[in-house]
Amino acid sequence: MAAPVVKEQELELRIESLAFGGNGVARLEGFVLFVRRGLPGDLVRARVTKVKRSHAEAETVEVLEPGPSRVEAPCPYFGACGGCRFQDLAYEVQCEAKAAQVHDALVRIAGIAEPPLEPIVPADEIYGYRNKLEYSFANTPDGPALGFHRAGRWDEVLPVERCLLTTELGNGIRAAATEWAREEVLEAYDQKTHRGYLRHLVVREGRNTGQALVVLVTSTTEPFDPEFFIRSLTKFPEVRSIYWAVNDGEGETTNVPSKLIWGEEAIEEELCGLRFRIRPNAFLQTNTGMAERLYALAGKFAGLTGEETVWDLYCGTGTIGLSLARHARSIWGIEISEESVACALENAERNSAGNIAFFAGNVGQVVRDLLERSGPPDVVVVDPPRAGLAGKALRRLAEIGAPRIVYVSCNPTTLAGDFKLLHEQAGYELIRARPLDMFPHTPHVEAVALLEP
Numbered sequence: 504m505a506a507p508v509v510k511e512q513e514l515e516l517r518i519e520s521l522a523f524g525g526n527g528v529a530r531l532e533g534f535v536l537f538v539r540r541g542l543p544g545d546l547v548r549a550r551v552t553k554v555k556r557s558h559a560e561a562e563t564v565e566v567l568e569p570g571p572s573r574v575e576a577p578c579p580y581f582g583a584c585g586g587c588r589f590q591d592l593a594y595e596v597q598c599e600a601k602a603a604q605v606h607d608a609l610v611r612i613a614g615i616a617e618p619p620l621e622p623i624v625p626a627d628e629i630y631g632y633r634n635k636l637e638y639s640f641a642n643t644p645d646g647p648a649l650g651f652h653r654a655g656r657w658d659e660v661l662p663v664e665r666c667l668l669t670t671e672l673g674n675g676i677r678a679a680a681t682e683w684a685r686e687e688v689l690e691a692y693d694q695k696t697h698r699g700y701l702r703h704l705v706v707r708e709g710r711n712t713g714q715a716l717v718v719l720v721t722s723t724t725e726p727f728d729p730e731f732f733i734r735s736l737t738k739f740p741e742v743r744s745i746y747w748a749v750n751d752g753e754g755e756t757t758n759v760p761s762k763l764i765w766g767e768e769a770i771e772e773e774l775c776g777l778r779f780r781i782r783p784n785a786f787l788q789t790n791t792g793m794a795e796r797l798y799a800l801a802g803k804f805a806g807l808t809g810e811e812t813v814w815d816l817y818c819g820t821g822t823i824g825l826s827l828a829r830h831a832r833s834i835w836g837i838e839i840s841e842e843s844v845a846c847a848l849e850n851a852e853r854n855s856a857g858n859i860a861f862f863a864g865n866v867g868q869v870v871r872d873l874l875e876r877s878g879p880p881d882v883v884v885v886d887p888p889r890a891g892l893a894g895k896a897l898r899r900l901a902e903i904g905a906p907r908i909v910y911v912s913c914n915p916t917t918l919a920g921d922f923k924l925l926h927e928q929a930g931y932e933l934i935r936a937r938p939l940d941m942f943p944h945t946p947h948v949e950a951v952a953l954l955e956p
């Protein structure tokens with residue numbers, strides 16, 4: 504059957520629901536359209552942007568009748584900024600949509616008719632919750648400015664004066680860096696021409712300690728006057744570390760080696776009553792309050808009695824393992840980033856945890872060695888990146904057959920796919936699962952699942 508729409512066509516559509524990733528779903532003669540910026544219940548005028556055999560994509564041009572869950576978005580950059588997608592959707596409905604996505608993935612991909620899904624844990628704070636933000640520099644008529652990529656644009660930066668996802672301190676640091684760049688008359692890097700000097704500013708905060716770390720990323724090793732930059736930032740007593748990093752490649756990454764130019768090597772964050780060191784590139788969950796909830800849930804699912812050998816795979820800076828250490832016999836962490844492992848080792852020492860060991864390595868390649876060292880694990884906690892468990896890691900986990908796997912997931916699709924394979928290869932069953940909203944106004948959803956053979 505030919506698609507009933509053509510590219511650039513404008514049409515009126517009633518949005519039925521939200522799809523995974525956040526687009527509205529509408530139907531025309533049974534044909535599905537994914538509508539950007541369309542919310543459930545809305546009647547919109549939309550322009551078709553892409554037509555495929557099975558579905559089409561469209562962009563909302565005008566909301567003709569707002570749906571019942573539409574609210575006023577408080578941020579003046581909403582819609583233009585690529586950061587938040589759902590400030591205009593009532594928060595309870597955001598949570599419902601996220602819970603439904605986890606449910607659907609478990610039904611559709613994992614093939615579980617009635618998933619044992621517990622109610623979603625909503626976020627404690629729906630604004631000001633991020634402990635890390637990465638800004639890009641842009642050239643404006645007033646000089647360099649800092650902001651975020653425009654929605655849907657990799658090559659354009661939208662300058663912002665206030666971001667509602669960070670704190671007053673985070674906004675103040677960004678404004679001070681902007682002022683410094685203007686006074687120094689420095690040029691922002693341009694993604695299209697690959698010319699210009701200033702690329703990014705990364706601000707990390709220990710939300711429970713009040714400490715901040717700043718990284719300036721430039722495109723070349725040509726030096727700037729550090730004195731003035733440092734003076735501009737240290738007017739905030741919270742700023743404890745200032746780093747400089749150079750990214751001379753075309754890729755938009757801030758994850759590059761950085762050099763300490765002022766202050767302490769690391770700042771600290773407090774999570775679950777423990778202290779954690781934060782260096783520029785070490786992984787730390789970006790919502791401190793909800794990370795505590797997430798780890799508490801993982802701990803509950805792990806059901807430790809003090810006698811267990813526990814693996815913490817994809818352990819980052821060791822936060823999950825350390826939060827479980829008091830309740831287990833021994834904890835063994837694996838992480839690919841050496842910088843994160845260095846932090847994990849420091850964190851173990853800082854928190855006087857004597858029953859925990861961390862190793863650098865790729866989970867798929869090193870779990871057999873780990874098995875030799877630690878003996879069979881009673882509980883395996885996995886917290887992989889969005890892509891989920893890679894084939895080899897999954898086969899090894901199926902082979903090892905731990906009595907309990909606690910799967911911490913930031914992507915329900917890969918959680919469901921990985922569960923299906925663990926079910927087929929090693930007979931694991933999904934005992935319980937609970938979604939959490941760590942990132943209000945974005946399509947991301949976290950979930951914790953308990954698997955037993």
Ligand SMILES: C[S@@+](CC[C@H](N)C(=O)[O-])C[C@H]1O[C@@H](n2cnc3c(N)ncnc32)[C@H](O)[C@@H]1O
Nearest residue numbers: 786788817818819838839840865866886887888
């Ligand atoms: C979602 S984070 C979880 C970190 C940690 N559990 C936490 O809560 O802070 C995933 C981590 O997996 C690491 N990672 C990615 N691929 C890996 C692999 N193949 N083997 C080991 N670690 C990996 C990343 O560096 C990152 O620190």
